[in-house]
Amino acid sequence: xxxxxxxxxxxxxxxxxxxxxxxxxxxxxxxxxxxxxxxxxxxxxxxxxxxxxxxxxxxxxxxxxxxxxxxxxxxxxxxxxxxxxxxxxxxxxxxxxxxxxxxxxxxxxxxxxxxxxxxxxxxxxxxxxxxxxxxxxxxxxxxxxxxxxxxxxxxxxxxxxxxxxxxxxxxxxxxxxxxxxxxxxxxxxxxxxxxxxxxxxxxxxxxxxxxxxxxxxxxxxxxxxxxxxxxxxxxxxxxxxxxxxxxxxxxxx
Amino acid sequence: xxxxxxxxxxxxxxxxxxxxxxxxxxxxxxxxxxxxxxxxxxxxxxxxxxxxxxxxxxxxxxxxxxxxxxxxxxxxxxxxxxxxxxxxxxxxxxxxxxxxxxxxxxxxxxxxxxxxxxxxxxxxxxxxxxxxxxxxxxxxxxxxxxxxxxxxxxxxxxxxxxxxxxxxxxxxxxxxxxxxxxxxxxxxxxxxxxxxxxxxxxxxxxxxxxxxxxxxxxxxxxxxxxxxxxxxxxxxxxxxxxxxxxxxxxxxx
DNA sequence: AAGTGGTCTAGACCACCCC
DNA sequence: GGGTGGTCTAGACCACTTA
Numbered sequence: 106x107x108x109x110x111x112x113x114x115x116x117x118x119x120x121x122x123x124x125x126x127x128x129x130x131x132x133x134x135x136x137x138x139x140x141x142x143x144x145x146x147x148x149x150x151x152x153x154x155x156x157x158x159x160x161x162x163x164x165x166x167x168x169x170x171x172x173x174x175x176x177x178x179x180x181x182x183x184x185x186x187x188x189x190x191x192x193x194x195x196x197x198x199x200x201x202x203x204x205x206x207x208x209x210x211x212x213x214x215x216x217x218x219x220x221x222x223x224x225x226x227x228x229x230x231x232x233x234x235x236x237x238x239x240x241x242x243x244x245x246x247x248x249x250x251x252x253x254x255x256x257x258x259x260x261x262x263x264x265x266x267x268x269x270x271x272x273x274x275x276x277x278x279x280x281x282x283x284x285x286x287x288x289x290x291x292x293x294x295x296x297x298x299x300x301x302x303x304x305x306x307x308x309x310x311x312x313x314x315x316x317x318x319x320x321x322x323x324x325x326x327x328x329x330x331x332x333x334x335x336x337x338x339x340x341x342x343x344x345x346x347x348x349x350x351x352x353x354x355x356x357x358x
Numbered sequence: 359x360x361x362x363x364x365x366x367x368x369x370x371x372x373x374x375x376x377x378x379x380x381x382x383x384x385x386x387x388x389x390x391x392x393x394x395x396x397x398x399x400x401x402x403x404x405x406x407x408x409x410x411x412x413x414x415x416x417x418x419x420x421x422x423x424x425x426x427x428x429x430x431x432x433x434x435x436x437x438x439x440x441x442x443x444x445x446x447x448x449x450x451x452x453x454x455x456x457x458x459x460x461x462x463x464x465x466x467x468x469x470x471x472x473x474x475x476x477x478x479x480x481x482x483x484x485x486x487x488x489x490x491x492x493x494x495x496x497x498x499x500x501x502x503x504x505x506x507x508x509x510x511x512x513x514x515x516x517x518x519x520x521x522x523x524x525x526x527x528x529x530x531x532x533x534x535x536x537x538x539x540x541x542x543x544x545x546x547x548x549x550x551x552x553x554x555x556x557x558x559x560x561x562x563x564x565x566x567x568x569x570x571x572x573x574x575x576x577x578x579x580x581x582x583x584x585x586x587x588x589x590x591x592x593x594x595x596x597x598x599x600x601x602x603x604x605x606x607x608x609x610x611x
Numbered sequence: 612a613a614g615t616g617g618t619c620t621a622g623a624c625c626a627c628c629c630c
Numbered sequence: 631g632g633g634t635g636g637t638c639t640a641g642a643c644c645a646c647t648t649a
Binding site: 143144162175178186188189190235293294295296297298299300301302303317318319320321325328330331332333334342344345347348349350351352353354 | 396397415428431439441442443488546547548549550551552553554555556570571572573574578581583584585586587595597598600601602603604605606607
């Protein structure tokens, strides 16, 4: 498999992709091309190993990754089967972000900044972030719009010390995500609660709603790979203008 | 490791647990007992292999599973680290179910059945389930209560043919989940949308709200391991009485 | 340069499914 | 009993980090 140039044109990183990822791509390709049909059975593992020129351990790593992606499912003693209705493309296994939603709908996302300043953390905030009350906390509050229509009010709070110089960043032109990423902050998980409330005067004003209209409130704590709280955010969506999309999985115990 | 009786008392299935699961339990145990502290580094893989008496491949399968659980994180060239604030126990990576929420709060869940009958599928339903319009669809509509207080209105629809005899099941005493499970129906994923709307007269009546009060609406399509649609359900939660809890993960590409 | 994780192999044995 | 997935091993080489 290493010796077959052109198996997959993408070798950008300068180093070849791991064999098991190449195998994933080959198998995905066979499914996309219709060689393997939904509901159909794959060749036996030992046969696939021979075809791909890789060991069984490596092949199984690839197959495992495809299970996680919902593309294949194994049946002990019978074989590997292609999931049905793979046509349903992909729905994010995680939450679809605001920008992703915008892209999916072919709309242009914008933000207006209401607030971008550092103030002391309240007791509640300190508890959520695992820091001392009074610690300097940077607050970024934005209205997010699609095609000029206000969709959501987003209040994000993070320790000022996490991103030195954050209070001089111009968030009218720079995205929060790219700013965090540049500082080496990469959330891997977000513990979230979601509820429906009535819009108060302030929220209604910013979202162009009437007071009392339904608002979808999502509160998140973003965590690092070390399970360290990175930031908390509260996002209020205009009830009739937005719909969260996600997919939950029953853990395979 | 096989030869050390008493490593873990649980060998119920008659067959021993796989070595890698035993290794997972040992490592979890060390962390719970405080031998390995949050933020601390594990011994090198080759050293752990020696201690546990297993091969490196097997150890890495165990470590991989602990990464997925958010307990450990690897750092290439440096070592394996215990995630910080492991104290936060576990929050389901999937959505917390109504019964789970009830259990967490120490409350007793109940249901009243509004409707349980088979009728032809509408075009929308047929499309969601990948079946022909007019196919016989079993509809189960229930009010879900905690301590006698109505919390949600749950309408679930599934192909009558999936569970033969479903229209003679008494859902006042039998749970939907156990009925499906007994029929070999095991959803592994649920594609969901969540929005906030105003309660209409009917919903308000069943949930003991005023018309116009905010309602959290979740629509789900449950899928099998083969990605086959199993059932669709629409759950309307009283906005001020319920809060969805979940945790989203940025996939580790 | 030494230590550590990341990838890969060839071969073995066991448990499950179906004939 | 034959085929298939599930688990496990010992050993090798590569890439990243740290000094």
